[in-house]
Amino acid sequence: MADLDRIRWHCRRGLLELDIILDRFNRQHLAILAPDQLEQFKELLELDDNHLLDLILERESLAEARLQPMLQMLKAA
Amino acid sequence: MSIAKRQFDAVVVGAGGSGLRAALQLSESNLKVAVLSKVFPTRSHTVAAQGGVAASLGNDGEDNWHWHMFDTVKGSDYLGDQDAIEFMCRKANEAVYELEHFGMPFDRTPDGRIYQRPFGGQTRNYGEGPVKRSCAAADRTGHAMLHTLYQRNVRAHTQFFVEWMALDLIRDQSGDVLGVVAMEMETGEVMILQAKATLLATGGAGRIYSASTNAFINTGDGLGMAARAGIPLEDMEFWQFHPTGVAGAGVLITEGVRGEGGFLLNKNGERFMERYAPTVKDLASRDVVSRAMATEIKEGRGAGKDGEYILLKLDHLGADVIDKRLPGIREIAMKFANVDCTKDPIPVVPTCHYQMGGVPTNIHGQVYTLDNGAEKVVRGLYAAGECSCVSVHGANRLGTNSLLDLLVFGKSAAEQVVRDIAGDKAHKDLPKDATDRPLGRLARLDGATSGESVAEVGAEMRRTMQLHCGVFRFPDSLAEGVRKMLAVAERVKRTFTKDKSKVFNTARIEALELDNLVETAVSSMISATARQESRGAHDRSDFPNRDDVNWMKHTFWSKDGNRLEYKAVKLKPLTVETFQPKARVY
Numbered sequence: 001m002a003d004l005d006r007i008r009w010h011c012r013r014g015l016l017e018l019d020i021i022l023d024r025f026n027r028q029h030l031a032i033l034a035p036d037q038l039e040q041f042k043e044l045l046e047l048d049d050n051h052l053l054d055l056i057l058e059r060e061s062l063a064e065a066r067l068q069p070m071l072q073m074l075k076a077a
Numbered sequence: 078m079s080i081a082k083r084q085f086d087a088v089v090v091g092a093g094g095s096g097l098r099a100a101l102q103l104s105e106s107n108l109k110v111a112v113l114s115k116v117f118p119t120r121s122h123t124v125a126a127q128g129g130v131a132a133s134l135g136n137d138g139e140d141n142w143h144w145h146m147f148d149t150v151k152g153s154d155y156l157g158d159q160d161a162i163e164f165m166c167r168k169a170n171e172a173v174y175e176l177e178h179f180g181m182p183f184d185r186t187p188d189g190r191i192y193q194r195p196f197g198g199q200t201r202n203y204g205e206g207p208v209k210r211s212c213a214a215a216d217r218t219g220h221a222m223l224h225t226l227y228q229r230n231v232r233a234h235t236q237f238f239v240e241w242m243a244l245d246l247i248r249d250q251s252g253d254v255l256g257v258v259a260m261e262m263e264t265g266e267v268m269i270l271q272a273k274a275t276l277l278a279t280g281g282a283g284r285i286y287s288a289s290t291n292a293f294i295n296t297g298d299g300l301g302m303a304a305r306a307g308i309p310l311e312d313m314e315f316w317q318f319h320p321t322g323v324a325g326a327g328v329l330i331t332e333g334v335r336g337e338g339g340f341l342l343n344k345n346g347e348r349f350m351e352r353y354a355p356t357v358k359d360l361a362s363r364d365v366v367s368r369a370m371a372t373e374i375k376e377g378r379g380a381g382k383d384g385e386y387i388l389l390k391l392d393h394l395g396a397d398v399i400d401k402r403l404p405g406i407r408e409i410a411m412k413f414a415n416v417d418c419t420k421d422p423i424p425v426v427p428t429c430h431y432q433m434g435g436v437p438t439n440i441h442g443q444v445y446t447l448d449n450g451a452e453k454v455v456r457g458l459y460a461a462g463e464c465s466c467v468s469v470h471g472a473n474r475l476g477t478n479s480l481l482d483l484l485v486f487g488k489s490a491a492e493q494v495v496r497d498i499a500g501d502k503a504h505k506d507l508p509k510d511a512t513d514r515p516l517g518r519l520a521r522l523d524g525a526t527s528g529e530s531v532a533e534v535g536a537e538m539r540r541t542m543q544l545h546c547g548v549f550r551f552p553d554s555l556a557e558g559v560r561k562m563l564a565v566a567e568r569v570k571r572t573f574t575k576d577k578s579k580v581f582n583t584a585r586i587e588a589l590e591l592d593n594l595v596e597t598a599v600s601s602m603i604s605a606t607a608r609q610e611s612r613g614a615h616d617r618s619d620f621p622n623r624d625d626v627n628w629m630k631h632t633f634w635s636k637d638g639n640r641l642e643y644k645a646v647k648l649k650p651l652t653v654e655t656f657q658p659k660a661r662v663y
């Protein structure tokens with residue numbers, strides 16, 4: 001619970017684009033993510049705003065294959 | 078309950094461009110500095126700035142600060158204070174070179190100088206034609222600026238309180254500000270940060286509108302704190318609408334698109350800006366372009382099913398230019414407008430973007446109140462950046478002048494702090510009621526078992542601003558807007574959150590933010606209703622002209638009784654001749 005609350009606050013970003021996408025994502029998925037998915041989501045949230053947005057908008061590609069599934073979910077949000 | 082207390086020479090509230098620039102100056106002057114931020118510093122909203130920072134370097138064609146000053150005065154629709162504008166434009170080159178020296182990765186010309194591009198409202202030779210004055214780091218100027226300044230601050234041992242929310246200022250009987258009361262989001266713990274100088278750098282409050290380019294964190298906390306502490310807010314009727322926010326999403330399409338040759342069309346495919354601004358066309362000031370768009374929409378020439386938007390055409394630039402000079406635009410258009418902009422135009426509407434008003438300061442960043450119309454400095458309180466009003470932007474800000482404002486006045490405020498506290502050995506004693514206001518706000522929220530939903534009241538506030546205080550303003554609608562907004566303010570006093578936890582309780586934080594947003598919204602509605610003229614971003618249907626006889630003055634709104642006072646615009650620059658008000662045509 002506290003963990004989800006922390007994640008929710010970490011979705012407050014400097015870029016409106018991310019606020020909108022993360023808000024959509026959280027409404028659809030946050031409450032039902034499995035523990036390993038949550039960890040991956042947290043890792044993605046650690047990225048810089050512009051880097052994360054670049055990944056979501058496919059202007060850059062992600063080095064770690066491990067985080068791909070979570071990134072795909074974010075892209076679809 | 079006893080509350081922890083820590084002492085600093087200076088506390089900076091906010092870690093965007095203005096807060097970081099100020100903090101750096103303070104730390105490098107060997108002061109003990111704390112910087113508070115709701116989010117990690119490099120996630121501050123400054124990260125969104127793409128277009129660049131203005132400086133008359135003249136790296137690609139002749140330019141000078143006096144032309145820049147003229148553009149800024151004219152852009153402000155003669156509401157900007159000319160002393161402050163001269164100060165800023167003269168210091169621009171130094172501010173940019175300083176940043177370059179700190180390691181900022183500016184774009185370069187082939188011979189290694191800083192690359193400059195044109196931007197709306199920036200002209201050569203007092204309005205003759207566009208000039209290249211904007212310095213950028215790709216489309217990442219704000220991002221690069223935050224990273225550069227953050228690294229320097231770490232090196233200078235600035236102490237960061239990340240994910241700490243300042244709740245209220247501490248102000249004593251004699252009116253001096255002695256620090257802030259803040260809350261750590263992770264624990265809900267409340268602490269006093271006592272300081273000889275407190276600097277507000279909390280950014281703008283663009284989230285008071287439904288259609289906004291601003292990130293969710295832009296809730297005007299500094300404005301709320303100042304208003305509750307009895308400090309007036311200046312020129313809050315002036316909100317800049319960016320002409321090109323993606324219809325329905327708010328996401329901004331940079332002005333650089335028009336700088337590189339994109340232009341606007343109505344539903345008939347007409348390039349209508351040629352009618353409104355024959356010389357600079359699509360590169361006219363934002364208010365001019367926004368108004369032209371709103372007029373096209375109002376007169377039935379908008380595109381879309383309900384004629385609700387305008388088209389931004391850039392496909393003629395070709396995919397190569399778009400990808401090279403405007404990276405990201407293609408993907409943004411796809412994700413938020415579902416449009417391939419190399420083939421089709423992007424639907425855009427004028428969208429709330431920038432707050433020209435704010436906490437009143439002089440050119441040294443000192444906050445002041447009015448005492449019988451005269452400026453009276455509030456000892457211990459400073460402000461810089463979008464939360465402040467110095468006023469260099471007057472009734473309308475020029476693109477790229479805001480990042481400049483952050484750098485110049487962030488530094489200048491810090492230099493004043495250093496001068497002011499040089500003689501202060503000890504901290505002044507805190508008043509007994511230092512924590513009463515913020516603890517009262519928290520206790521009310523935590524104790525409430527029923528009440529108003531933060532989301533619903535917030536939505537009503539945003540709708541009210543959007544409907545009653547937008548690009549065009551009508552007398553009856555403004556009056557109704559005031560009535561509605563005062564009702565919203567009453568409801569804000571009764572907000573309630575179900576979740577009473579103290580750990581990263583976003584609902585609780587949003588309730589506290591709404592307290593700040595509503596002060597901003599009330600001040601804006603009331604100030605806009607009182608100003609009986611049209612100037613810059615403020616456009617009244619019943620007073621369609623600028624009225625220099627009666628309204629060349631700044632508005633000051635006080636929370637206490639929603640009182641309004643006025644102060645004349647400073648027409649006298651520091652060293653040069655006044656730019657006399659002229660009709661503002663482009």
Ligand SMILES: Cc1cc2nc3c(=O)[nH]c(=O)nc-3n(C[C@H](O)[C@H](O)[C@H](O)COP(=O)(O)OP(=O)(O)OC[C@H]3O[C@@H](n4cnc5c(N)ncnc54)[C@H](O)[C@@H]3O)c2cc1C
Nearest residue numbers: 091092093095115123126128129243280462463477479480
């Ligand atoms: C999409 C977009 C693009 C832009 N592009 C440009 C451009 O190209 N050129 C230009 O000149 N201008 C541009 N602007 C405007 C410019 O970016 C902003 O005016 C400027 O970045 C504001 O900086 P700031 O330091 O005042 O505030 P911000 O960067 O908004 O920082 C505010 C800081 O205050 C903190 N804070 C707020 N409340 C509290 C609280 N209660 N407690 C603790 N901390 C708090 C936040 O966490 C944050 O660190 C743009 C604006 C937008 C929206």
